Amino acid sequence: MSCDRKASCNRKTRASIRVRVTIVSFLALSVFCLAAKQFVMPDPHPAKTYPAHDQHSDEAVTVALDPYDIPEKANIFSVRYEEIGMLPVFLVVTNDGDQPVLLADMKAQWVTADRSKLSPVTPDDIERRLSHPKASPGRYPLPFPTKKVGGGVREQAREEIENAQFGAKAVEPHGTQAGFLFFDVQGISRPLAGAHFYLTGVRNAKGSELMYFDVPLEK
Numbered sequence: 001m002s003c004d005r006k007a008s009c010n011r012k013t014r015a016s017i018r019v020r021v022t023i024v025s026f027l028a029l030s031v032f033c034l035a036a037k038q039f040v041m042p043d044p045h046p047a048k049t050y051p052a053h054d055q056h057s058d059e060a061v062t063v064a065l066d067p068y069d070i071p072e073k074a075n076i077f078s079v080r081y082e083e084i085g086m087l088p089v090f091l092v093v094t095n096d097g098d099q100p101v102l103l104a105d106m107k108a109q110w111v112t113a114d115r116s117k118l119s120p121v122t123p124d125d126i127e128r129r130l131s132h133p134k135a136s137p138g139r140y141p142l143p144f145p146t147k148k149v150g151g152g153v154r155e156q157a158r159e160e161i162e163n164a165q166f167g168a169k170a171v172e173p174h175g176t177q178a179g180f181l182f183f184d185v186q187g188i189s190r191p192l193a194g195a196h197f198y199l200t201g202v203r204n205a206k207g208s209e210l211m212y213f214d215v216p217l218e219k
Contacts, residue, residue: 106200
């Protein structure tokens, strides 16, 4: 082979290697970015701006609910909650008053059209469901092997579940607090239709309980 032909072959080989390296690097970066996706809490708007809300004007407090029941909204999560029968619901509490509102004793309840009463599940419930998709929270034999189940859940999913939870203990004057509650709707075909969300235990700065909040969902 002549020197010219050999040099040409070497250039083509090097060019081919560079192309392959570029493609592999791009794919590796894409996989890394996908794996590194972190949950980001949505920025809450004032509660009265959400379609599903209950405003107590005399108490200057509004509670809103925003179900994340469609893929366009649920894609903020890495966990496919719909596939394990869980419904993420964005709870927003706005305080338009001049004193803080206390949430440490609040209790939430979802009441379906057939009067089934659902309480928010815990992070442990969600992790157990991820490990046992067909099971329901609270239906496991005791004692439950917590450590073995926890090992079956990815660390990213565990952090997401913890970070998404509504954790505010109070709402500052003229402020808004928000976070997610999760409900076990496995076996319920239309959990929003005719449902109501009730929130009790909200207290003013003096410790007096406010009137309960009733947020109607999809009619």
